Amino acid sequence: MGRNKSGNKSGNKNKGHVKSASVEKVADKGQAKAAPVEKISDKPSGKPWPYAMGYDNCPEVLQPTSLKVKGAIPSWLEGTLYRSGPGNYDLKSESGKEIKIQHWFDGLAQIHRFEIQKGGRVSYRSRNTSNDLRERYKKAEMLTGISFCQRDPCKTIFQKFFTTFKMAVFGGSPLSGTDTNVAVIPTINYPGFKADPDAKLKNGQNPNVRNMVMNTDGNVMQEIDPVTLEPIRLFTYGDIDDALKSSNMASAHPCVDPETNEHFNVLLSFGPTAVYKVVRTRQSSKGAHHEPDLDILAEIQSPRPTYMHSFSLTKRYVVINHWQCDFAAWGMSVLWTGNAWESFKEHDPKSKCSFYVVDRHLGRHVATYECDPYYAFHTINAFDDGNDVIVDIAAYNDHTVIGDYYIDNLRNETSGKPPQQGFLRRYRLNNIPKYAAASSLTKGQSPKPAKAEIVFELDRSINFELPSLNPSYYLRNYRYAYGVNRSGQNRTLIYDRIVKVDLDKVKKGDSKGSAKFWIEDQCTPSEPVFVPSPDAKAEDDGVLLSVVLDGRRRTGFVLVLNAQTMEEIARADMPTGMMAPHNFHGAFVSSLKV
Structure with missing residues (x-):
């Protein structure tokens, strides 16, 4: 890397699971509702709570195992x-x-391939x-370096500051391919890796997967072998562009724009003035086997x-959702706390949140919008609507939700605190060209903010x-958004249902009637991944894939749901252990020819 950078269409209902089916049809209206779920009132004899095992070390x-x-x-x-x-939390020197390891977000990374x-x-x-990284922790008999939420009551602020400051100034040992925790989301076919056009596919390799890169919140990425899942190397955006x-x-x-295969990201530099850089990476104009182009x-x-x-991304714009979760002391607070969580400022109900709109094609910050404060982990989707932009977000009241995900709390299913729950919200950024035309800006200035509308x-x-x-x-x-949901019917402190939301119904005021669910007793689903049918005629014509923790059998299964009805089509059970x-x-990548 150089200067420029690195069956049946809808399936059949699984007859063997009718009694535990997650939804039941209302004959006269065709709606689906959650089936009654037996509440767990007593701890299974001699066993941990069935949901808490999701925070055990995973072998x-x-x-490949059938x-x-x-x-x-x-x-x-x-x-x-x-x-x-994350797959591991408990180590022994x-x-x-x-x-x-004290927090869900700090668990040691594990990648799964089905x-x-x-x-x-x-x-x-x-x-x-x-x-x-695991071996470094074991040798030091503690978590070293900066974590997301790990607390160390035995170290003083000055000891934390000195250790981290020394690493920042003098540097530490060179990172190997597994010397950091990169566990959030896989990116398939990242531009920037030279591929041998004559190389033969490995046994079991998906022909549509050229490479795989893991991402996290830091300025670091990890290349992973897409078949064996072996880590290959770590690299940063600084390795791509000085x-x-x-x-x-x-x-x-x-x-990632699926039509142009342009990859976008937003990078942050700490300091008295924070600097956000909007970055685009794409295939080189010289061809796929050349180093890609990177533009700020x-x-x-x-x-x-x-x-x-x-x-957020649309066909015309990159939208930075500048919600409220601010680092104290210009970001330098991380040095003396040793973790991100304790370095955040308290929520300020008087501080506005912003949307910074950057024109993808002009390479220019063209508009800014403001709204009342909120926090989010995840945007859902965004799109251009005439001269406006629509932004959908899974929002929270504030960022204190991060503190709800400490492992001791999540494992305590008798008296633990349920985390703050997110809610689906739509914003409209009105008439962007109007504000873009009105802004003749010198470098470093921002357009005068307009008001973001909650739709x-x-x-x-x-x-x-x-x-x-x-x-x-x-x-x-x-029209349709899918996610996970906490019903409140089970002991679990996190989610226990997969939810499908009809946004057209929400727009018309039928919020309660907009949702369909899948739920099964003592089971914890993961994020649903939509796979469209190859001859789909409707937006929801396809299946949802979710890896489910089955607390009853103390193992898991891959669930295949009909995305239209939210009924089970099939499941693939993992062996005991x-x-x-x-x-x-x-992420799902079809192996069929595209």
């Missing part, structure tokens, strides 16, 4: 499902000292991808360095997180 499965399929997987569903997230093959066969493998060496953070969720489209200065996990909000009783949609409708006006930890995000 690696290095060789799963037992129940039901009929659609014949057109062939490809690879990747899942990423050579001296026998226990090392406890291969759905012709004839409805499914195989599974997984791998830990931060082994050098102008990005000073960037401290990057959004963990890059945005805009630099936006702000007094607020903010932790931004994701942002609607899903009833907050239908909480919503880990969003997904039909990828064919990404960057387009769309192979559990499905609570993970973050995933």
Whole structure:
């Protein structure tokens, strides 16, 4: 890398699971509602709570292992499902000292690969991808360096500051391919890796997967072998372009235009004035086997360095969702706290949030909008609507939700605190060309802010997180959003349902009637991944894939749902001993010719 950068269309209902089916039809209205769920009132004898096992250490499965399929997987569903997230929390040093990772976001990375093959066969493998970091922790008998939320009451502020400052100024050991934690989301076919056009596919390799890169909130990425899941190397945006060496953070969720294959991200540099850089990476004009082109489209200065996990993209604009989760002391607070969580300022109800709009084609910050404060992990989708932009977000009242995900709390299913729940909200940014034309700006200035309009909000009783949609409708006006939801009917402190939301109904005021659910007793689903039917006639014509923790069997399964009805089509059971930890995000890549 150089200067420029690195079956049946809808399936059949699984007859073997009718009694535990997640939805039941209302005959006269055709709606679906959650089936009654038995509440868990007593701890299973001699066993941990069935949901808490999602925070146990998950064993690696290095060789492909066949799963037992129940039901009929659609014949057109062939490809690879990747899942990423934390897989290990409890370590032990050579001296026998226990090392406890305290927060869900700091769990050591583990990648999972489910291969759905012709004839409805499914195989599974997984791998830990931060082994050098694990060994560093074990040798030091503690978490070292900067974490997301790890607290160390035995160290004084001055000790933390000195250790981290010394690393920042004098540098530490060179990073190996597994010496950091990169666990949030996989990006498939990242531009910037020279590929041998004559290379033969590995056994089991998906022909549509050239490479895979893992992303996280820091300015670091990890290349992973897409078949064996072996880590290959770590690299930063600064390795791609020298102008990005000073960037401290990057959004963990890059945005990719599926038509142009342009990759976008937003990087943050700490300092008395925070600097956000909007970056576009794309295939070189010289061809796919040359180093790609990287452009810094805009630099936006702000007094607020903010932790931004994701942002929004449309066909015309990049939208930085500058919500409220601000670092104290210009971001330098991370040096003496040693973690991000304790370095955040308290929520300020008087501080406005912003939307910075950057023209993708002009490479210019053209408009700014403001709204009342909120926080979010995830944007859902965005699209151009005439001269306006629509932005959908899974929002929270404030960023204190991050503190709800400490492991001790999540494992305590008798008296633990349920995390603050997100809610689906739509914003409209009106008449962007008007504000773009009115702004004749010198470098570093921002357009005068206009007001962002809240179009609607899903009833907050239908909480919503880990969003997904039909990828064919990404960057387009769309009707259906999918995610996970906490019903409150089960003991689990996180989500226990998959939810489908009809946004057209929400717009018309029918918020409660807009949702359909899948739920099964003592089961915890992961983020649903939509796979469209190859001959789809409707937006919701396809299936949802979710890796589900099954607390009853103390293992997991891959769930295949009919995305229209939210009824089960099939599942692939993992063998006993192979559990499905609570993970973050995933991606499905069809292996059929495209």
